Amino acid sequence: MTARRAALPYALAAALAFSVALMALPVHADSLQDATKSLKQGQNAQALDQVDKYLSGNPNDAQGRFLKGVILTEMNRTQDAVGVFTKLTEDYPELPEPYNNLAVIYAQQKQYDKARQALEMAIRTHPSYATAHENLGDIYARMASQAYDKALQLDSSNSSAQTKLAMIRELMSVTPRGTRTAAAPVVAEPSKPIQVAAVPEVKHVVTPTPPEPEKAVAVSADADEIAKAIDSWASAWSSKDVKGYLSHYAASFKTPGGVSRAKWEAERGSRVGKPGAIQVTVENLKVTASRPDQATVKFRQHYISASLKSSSNKVLVMVKQNGKWLIQQERIGS
Amino acid sequence: MKKPVRFRLLLAIFAFAVCSVADAVTARYSDAGPEPLLADAFSAIEQNQYDEALNRVEALIKAYPNFRLAHLIRGDLLLARTRPLTSFGEGGGKASAGKIADLRAEAIARLTAYKTRPPKNYIPRYLMQMGPDQKYALVVDTEKSRLYLYQNDKGMPHFVADYYVTQGKLGADKIKEGDQRTPIGVYRVTSSLPKQKLSDLYGSGAFPLNYPNEWDKRMGRNGHGIWLHGTPSDTFSRPPRASDGCVVLANRDLDAISKDFQIGLTPVIISNNIEWLSLDDWQSERSSLLTKINEWRSDWETRDVARYASHYSPSFSSDGQNYQQWVQQKQKVNAGKSWIKVRIDNISMFRNPGKEEYVVVTFEQDYKSNNLSNRMKKRQYWIKQDGNWKILFEGAV
Numbered sequence: 001m002t003a004r005r006a007a008l009p010y011a012l013a014a015a016l017a018f019s020v021a022l023m024a025l026p027v028h029a030d031s032l033q034d035a036t037k038s039l040k041q042g043q044n045a046q047a048l049d050q051v052d053k054y055l056s057g058n059p060n061d062a063q064g065r066f067l068k069g070v071i072l073t074e075m076n077r078t079q080d081a082v083g084v085f086t087k088l089t090e091d092y093p094e095l096p097e098p099y100n101n102l103a104v105i106y107a108q109q110k111q112y113d114k115a116r117q118a119l120e121m122a123i124r125t126h127p128s129y130a131t132a133h134e135n136l137g138d139i140y141a142r143m144a145s146q147a148y149d150k151a152l153q154l155d156s157s158n159s160s161a162q163t164k165l166a167m168i169r170e171l172m173s174v175t176p177r178g179t180r181t182a183a184a185p186v187v188a189e190p191s192k193p194i195q196v197a198a199v200p201e202v203k204h205v206v207t208p209t210p211p212e213p214e215k216a217v218a219v220s221a222d223a224d225e226i227a228k229a230i231d232s233w234a235s236a237w238s239s240k241d242v243k244g245y246l247s248h249y250a251a252s253f254k255t256p257g258g259v260s261r262a263k264w265e266a267e268r269g270s271r272v273g274k275p276g277a278i279q280v281t282v283e284n285l286k287v288t289a290s291r292p293d294q295a296t297v298k299f300r301q302h303y304i305s306a307s308l309k310s311s312s313n314k315v316l317v318m319v320k321q322n323g324k325w326l327i328q329q330e331r332i333g334s
Numbered sequence: 335m336k337k338p339v340r341f342r343l344l345l346a347i348f349a350f351a352v353c354s355v356a357d358a359v360t361a362r363y364s365d366a367g368p369e370p371l372l373a374d375a376f377s378a379i380e381q382n383q384y385d386e387a388l389n390r391v392e393a394l395i396k397a398y399p400n401f402r403l404a405h406l407i408r409g410d411l412l413l414a415r416t417r418p419l420t421s422f423g424e425g426g427g428k429a430s431a432g433k434i435a436d437l438r439a440e441a442i443a444r445l446t447a448y449k450t451r452p453p454k455n456y457i458p459r460y461l462m463q464m465g466p467d468q469k470y471a472l473v474v475d476t477e478k479s480r481l482y483l484y485q486n487d488k489g490m491p492h493f494v495a496d497y498y499v500t501q502g503k504l505g506a507d508k509i510k511e512g513d514q515r516t517p518i519g520v521y522r523v524t525s526s527l528p529k530q531k532l533s534d535l536y537g538s539g540a541f542p543l544n545y546p547n548e549w550d551k552r553m554g555r556n557g558h559g560i561w562l563h564g565t566p567s568d569t570f571s572r573p574p575r576a577s578d579g580c581v582v583l584a585n586r587d588l589d590a591i592s593k594d595f596q597i598g599l600t601p602v603i604i605s606n607n608i609e610w611l612s613l614d615d616w617q618s619e620r621s622s623l624l625t626k627i628n629e630w631r632s633d634w635e636t637r638d639v640a641r642y643a644s645h646y647s648p649s650f651s652s653d654g655q656n657y658q659q660w661v662q663q664k665q666k667v668n669a670g671k672s673w674i675k676v677r678i679d680n681i682s683m684f685r686n687p688g689k690e691e692y693v694v695v696t697f698e699q700d701y702k703s704n705n706l707s708n709r710m711k712k713r714q715y716w717i718k719q720d721g722n723w724k725i726l727f728e729g730a731v
Contacts, residue, residue, distance in 0.1 A: 140415040144425050147409030151402045151423070151437065152430040260427060270417070 032064055035071070036170075040284065040300060044075045062092055066171040069101060073167065074313075078105055089121070096122035096129045097168040103135055104165045112143045115165075131310055135165045145259075169311050222325075223287045226295055226318060229325040234280040234301075242269045250319050250326035279304040293320040294328075367497060367587075368398050369448035375407060376445065387411055400570040403437045403444075436573035443479035443574045444498055450478070451496070456610040458482065460520070460603045461491040462620040462693060465682030470594045472562075474499060474581055474604040476506040476516060479574040481583065482608070483591055497591070500572040500582035506606050508545070508579055511557040516579050516604060517545045520684045520694045523562070523600045526592075537564020538585040539592060543602055548727055549692065549715060562602065564588040605687030623683060623693060623716065626723040635674050639665050647717060647724035675702040692717040696731065 031054040038047035051068045058064055069084035082105055088098035099122035106115035116139050122132035148154060229248065236244035246265055255264035272278070281302045289295040297316040317329035371394045378387035388411045394404040406423050413425040422441075423434035458473045464486040471491060473482045481499045484491035501516040502508070508517035521543040529539050540563035546555045557579070564585040565572055571584050581604065583591070594600075611619065630645040643661050650657045677700040685693045693716045700709050711731040716723050 137416040140412045144409040144412035144416075147405045147412060148423075148426045148430075151406035151409060152426050152433045153402075154427075154430065263427075267417075 032067065035064075035067055039067070039071055039074065042298075044071055047071045048075065060091070062088065062095065063171050066097060069098065070167070070169055073101065073105065078109070081105060089118075093121075094125050095171065096126040096132055097171050099125075100129075100132050100135060100166075100168050103132075103139070104167045107135075107139060107142065107165050112139055112146070115139050116143070130305075131166050131168060138165050166310050166312055222289060222292075222295065222320070226287050226297055226325050227285055229318070230282055230285060230297065230299065230316075233327070234282050237272055237280045238278055240273050240278055242273045245272050248327050250321060250328045252319070252328055253326075254329050256330075274305075276305055294318070295325070368394055368401060368404070369444050369498075371397070372404070372441070372444055373448050375404075376441075379411075384411055384414060398570045400568055402570065403440050406434065406437050407441075436576070439574050440479075440498075440571065447475075447478045447480045447496070447498070452482070452493075452608070452610050455613050457491050457613065457616045458484075458603070458605075459609040459611045459616070459619070460605065460685045460687055461601075462616075462623065462683035462685050463681060464489065464491060464601070465599070465680050465696065467596075467680060468599050468601065468682060469596060470494075470591070471601045471684075472591070472603065473608060474501075474516075474602070475606075475608045476501050476518070476604065477607045481581065481587075481591075495590070497583055497587040498571055500574060500576050500580075502577055502579040503575050505575060506604070508557060508560070509555050512578075513557070514578050516577070516581060517543075517550065517555070517557075517560055518604055518606055518688050519545070519547060519550060520686055521545055521547060521560075521602045521604065523595050523597055523602060525597055526595065527561075532563075534566045536561075537566060537569075538589050539564055541592060541595060547694075548713070548729070549686070549690075549694075552727065562588070562592075601682070601684055603684055603687060608687070619685075620683065623695075623723055624681075626716070627678070627681070627695060630725070631676050631678055634676050637668050637671050637674055639668055645723075645725055647719055647726045650724075650726055652728050670705060672704045676700070677702075690717075692726065693723075 031050045035047045035050035035054060038044070038050055048068070048071050051064055051071060055061065055064045055068065065084055065088055069081050069088065072078075072081035072084060082102065085098040085102045085105070088095065089102065092098070099118045103115040103118035103122070106112070106118060116136065119132045119136040119139060122129055123136065126132070233245065233248040236248065246268065253261070253264075255261060259267075279302075283300040283302065285297065285299040287295050287297050295318050297314075297318055299314055301312055301314045303310050303312075315329075315331050316327050318325045319328045320326075371390055375387050375390035375394065378384070378390055388408065391404050391408045391411060394401060395408065398404065406426065409425050410419055410423060413419060419425070422438050423430075426434050460473060461471055461484060464471055464484075466486075466489070469486055471484045471486070473484065474480070475482070479499055479501065480496055482496045483494040485494050486492070503514040506516045506518050508515040523541045524544045525542050527536075527540040527542065529537075532540055540561045542559070542561045545560040546557065550556075559578075559580075561580045563580055563582055565582060567585075572582055576582070581602075626645070630642075633641040633645065636642070639661065643657075643664065646657060646660070648657050650660065652660065655663065678697040679700070681695065681697040683693050683695050685691075695714045695716055697712060698709065699712045701707060713729060713731050714725050715727040717726040718724075
């Protein structure tokens, strides 16, 4: 990876000069950090205000614009998000992240060809960009699934909970000082990502505050059990204990894309068990229980492997079966 | 992403299709169908050029949007980018195993037919003589799932195009009602049923055939409703064996050939496996039978019943008469004749495919004699018995 970085394409330098200059200016880093923090706390509207404020002083700043795209995506303002990311790809064609996120949105809209093209652009600029590779793999799998549907007259379109593509949350190929690791893949940057440094680690915050209080049955004992189950799930994943990892999924688990359980297990097994260290940590855990035996769990998942570092918001629907909390649905998003 | 991609079964298909290439002389064929692109896609797969294979398959889908086989191969090629595949249509799931097997069979049928196209200047044995008014003739090869279209070029069958077809679920050699088989024999298009009067299953039209024909009835075969027809609007082609006995073509193929159909005239010969004859062999077969037919005609004119009757098989029957009754009647009739003149025109001769060696001969007969004259269209079944051509059945058309 470092060798790759040493071979930085100097041609990029000119293209970067403009933004470098901008980013070298004293920035309102505070509001950008605040926006990131608000986003992490799910306060999207506030995050948008903050990022807009930041951008008013730094209209061309890639970090800020990228963050705005992420916030808009979170707010389901898809067209606005597409606009932001598209403009970023035009202004900074060498950055893989905007392409990746465009692809994620296109994939949600089932525009797989466009998603594929965007990911191929991301990979063209960063050949070892792991998230884009993984996402592209998922796109191929979905396109294949569509092709099989047409070939065999199946209808697997009923599975809407297949949002499996990883959205990039932070523009990691740009550093705050404006020097870039443009050709270096995200994973090559071991230093902490820029603005997130100040975000406090909040673990296992249980917020039993459902909209209808009379139905709220979230008992703290359950919340603890769920937190333990999630810990155990993340550590099985981290230690690449495929069997242990899969044991956290209920028999009724809704597989992404409605694929067969066996197929899904095989796919997960090959990903979880692939060579190289994996580290999965969970942050900001929130449990909302709707029934004594069912809960919605939201958290931020940090994933680090030899080839990929990503952070994403996860939503799990968990069910209690035989005294054990098991995952029934798993998706990325908020 | 650069994972080893294996397509063992895809290759197995290809190897199967390729094995008989050596038999096929450079050929004439129709470029109109999907086979050239399909074969290209498979050869790209064989050479591990999966991106190129995907391009070709996508071109196929563009040209034939409802071509399910192409969608299946596309699914495999896309899925192969994410994980190794070991079998054809693997990502389609176990629940679809039957449909995948059908599509695999279609791939084999199409590629085999494409790789083993008939040699140039060879003619299906069955087209001994097209009638001067018959513009086209159809010959089906059920083993190859293929229909060959011939144009009448001054009596010579001239190859025009060939098409993939679907036959009965249980194959060929229909015997009885409901056996889901396609009949083997010499038939013709008897009517045209317009699309508007049909359900979507039959696609762009349907053309009933005269199954069971005189021979079939004689052999005790029954059943009805054997048609040439198209495919449902969302389907480009059906598996090789899928109908209840009908011969099914892609709608665009049916449209292409049916515009030239002549109701009551266009022959449809359905064979298990077409026998191809060189021009020389074809000429010698047809002239030997033409000679026999001419002998029959001139022997009839001699009023010598024994000579005339020598052309008929002992198992001949017609209009409820057996051979003996027929000979006696001819003797009675000929007693009152002082002269007979017989002229035959517009002769067509179609040989039955398969084991039963007979030829369906149809002509216009102009009969004149001292006390009776008539003109009729006559059909005869000539059968080879002990090495000699004999008439087994005859009657007015």
